[in-house]
Amino acid sequence: MLLIHGVAHSPLSVYIHCSKAFLATWQAACSDQSRPVMLVPGRRTFLLSQVTFQGPCKSPITIQLEGNIVAPNGIWTKKPVDLLAFHAVDGLTVDGNGEIDGRGAIWWDCYNNKKRCGTRPILLGFSLCNDLTVRGIHLKDSAEKHMTLFQCSQVIVDSVSITAPADSPNTDGITVAWSNNTYISSCSIQTGDxxxxxxxxxxxxxxxxxxxxxxxxxxxxxxxxxxxxxxxxxxxxxxxxxxxxxxxxxxxxxxxxxxxxxxxxxxxxxxxxxxxxxxxxxxxxxxxxxxxxxxxxxxxxxxxxxxxxxxxxxxxxxxxxxxxxxxxxxxxxxxxxxxxxxxxxxxxxxxxxxxxxxxxxxxxxxxxxxxxxxxxxxxxxx
Structure with missing residues (x-):
């Protein structure tokens, strides 16, 4: 099992600049041929922005999300990006009881009242990922869409909860495009779109x-x-x-x-x-x-x-x-x-x-x- 490293591990802390640690752990997992598990430990909160986990990898990977991931609490990009993205990763499983929080309120205010922020980040994006399973995790308050599946095949999304206020703009729960064989079950979705x-x-x-x-x-x-x-x-x-x-x-x-x-x-x-x-x-x-x-x-x-x-x-x-x-x-x-x-x-x-x-x-x-x-x-x- 590969633990996120490169940051302190005192409980209940919010860590700054965790992206490099996540990417380093991902590189180790992606090059491992023995079906590795990448653990995001519980009772910890990690601050990330625009992290892309790139494939292909040498064997199927499980990301066990037990801790929480949060976006920066501000307008942190002007580009059409994902807070967390997986690209060309086959045999991926994202599982656990952890939460990914997009801290979307400042983005919604910018979009609704200041007539800016037309381009807002997606919380969790998968592209060109086959044999994908997403199970049990919680997604919250994305700036825009919460989860996107683009050009993916053989996907299971099970027991995922998604929450955002009813008046949050364009905060779709799960968007499926250019994909086939997608099975979404036992999910609870409360959003503004x-x-x-x-x-x-x-x-x-x-x-x-x-x-x-x-x-x-x-x-x-x-x-x-x-x-x-x-x-x-x-x-x-x-x-x-x-x-x-x-x-x-x-x-x-x-x-x-x-x-x-x-x-x-x-x-x-x-x-x-x-x-x-x-x-x-x-x-x-x-x-x-x-x-x-x-x-x-x-x-x-x-x-x-x-x-x-x-x-x-x-x-x-x-x-x-x-x-x-x-x-x-x-x-x-x-x-x-x-x-x-x-x-x-x-x-x-x-x-x-x-x-x-x-x-x-x-x-x-x-x-x-x-x-x-x-x-x-x-x-x-x-």
């Missing part, structure tokens, strides 16, 4: 036995803004949503082109297909079920033809309450309709109201089976 966001060029993602809220829900997208979208085989099952903006959502830039640097981009292209949303419980979620092909948060978009084709989405056994009357939104574009939408055993009521919840449907084609409340009136077939 998507609990889990699934982006383009991603296939075979499962989110199960997890809780979400506060936050924006579990979202696929936004798709098609800058590139052709390719997303398929997404499952969200046995999850609980409490007080979120949406429950499960597929959102794309289809039919809108953002005005960027004075140039009108084309509408989104590509596809998103093969969704199963099953056995979900909603408690006072604003809009529990959403398909939105008109996504444009800045409201500066120009309508364009074309778009991301959304198809084969199943919503089964979804129960609970919405905080807004419109519990279901299936809003698809005129140029690229949604097809293969299926709802079965869905019962959503408007919380604290005697009036029923309702659904908004536009250019969506599909079927229902069994009880579906609010009722769905699909568009006529083409």
């Amino acid at each position: 998507d609990c889990v966001s699934i982006l383009s060029y991603t296939k075979n993602v499962t989110v199960t036995q997890s809780t979400c809220g506060p936050g924006h829900g579990i979202s696929v997208g936004s798709l098609g803004r800058f590139e052709t979208a390719k997303v398929e085989q997404i499952t969200v099952s046995n999850c609980t949503f409490v007080g979120t903006m949406t429950g499960v959502r597929i959102k794309s830039w289809q039919s809108h082109a953002p005005l960027i640097y004075g140039v009108i981009n084309q509408g989104g292209k590509g596809y998103a297909k093969g969704f199963l949303f099953e056995s979900l419980n909603m408690t006072e979620v604003q809009n529990p079920i959403v398909i939105d092909q008109f996504y444009c948060p800045q409201r500066n978009c120009h309508t364009e033809p074309g778009g991301v084709a959304i198809s084969n989405a199943k919503f089964i056994d979804i129960q609970g309450t919405s905080s807004e009357q419109e519990a279901i939104q299936l809003m698809c574009s005129q140029s690229v309709h949604c097809h293969g939408i299926y709802l079965s055993n869905v019962k959503l009521t408007w919380a604290k109201h005697t009036a029923p919840a309702n659904a908004a449907i536009l250019n969506a084609h599909g079927t229902t089976d069994g009880v579906v409340v609010p009722g769905i009136q699909f568009s006529n077939s083409l």
Whole structure:
């Protein structure tokens, strides 16, 4: 076992400039052929900034995170970096009961009130990491996203907790992009943005036995803004949503082109297909079920033809309450309709109201089976 060295080891201390010690220990672990364990000891807090653990390594590595890691308590970078990053490390396990704290409050204040800090650090980033397991750790108060998976394959994220205030900007819990075969289970995510966001060029993602809220829900997208979208085989099952903006959502830039640097981009292209949303419980979620092909948060978009084709989405056994009357939104574009939408055993009521919840449907084609409340009136077939 390799212990973080190069710093004092008195308990309950905060250490300054620990990055070099972490990197030196990593180099020893990465060159070890006997499946080393790198221990971040408990009852200690380590101050780090922009540390990248680079692979490939000579054997699988386990990082046992029992102590805590904190970011500098200030605006410490102007670059798009990760506080802690792993690049091209196969067979990596990050395990333990320790916490990584991004100390994000000063960044959120800078972004919200001073109109600066548009580029903020991500807390924990993995890129080109295959056969990755992240288990048991706690992530807290990232300046922006908490965990990102980019071009990773065969990933397990289990029993991870993520917390940030409900009003913290863009503090997504877990973002998956350009990756495949990702399994997220038994996680608790409370943030100011998507609990889990699934982006383009991603296939075979499962989110199960997890809780979400506060936050924006579990979202696929936004798709098609800058590139052709390719997303398929997404499952969200046995999850609980409490007080979120949406429950499960597929959102794309289809039919809108953002005005960027004075140039009108084309509408989104590509596809998103093969969704199963099953056995979900909603408690006072604003809009529990959403398909939105008109996504444009800045409201500066120009309508364009074309778009991301959304198809084969199943919503089964979804129960609970919405905080807004419109519990279901299936809003698809005129140029690229949604097809293969299926709802079965869905019962959503408007919380604290005697009036029923309702659904908004536009250019969506599909079927229902069994009880579906609010009722769905699909568009006529083409």
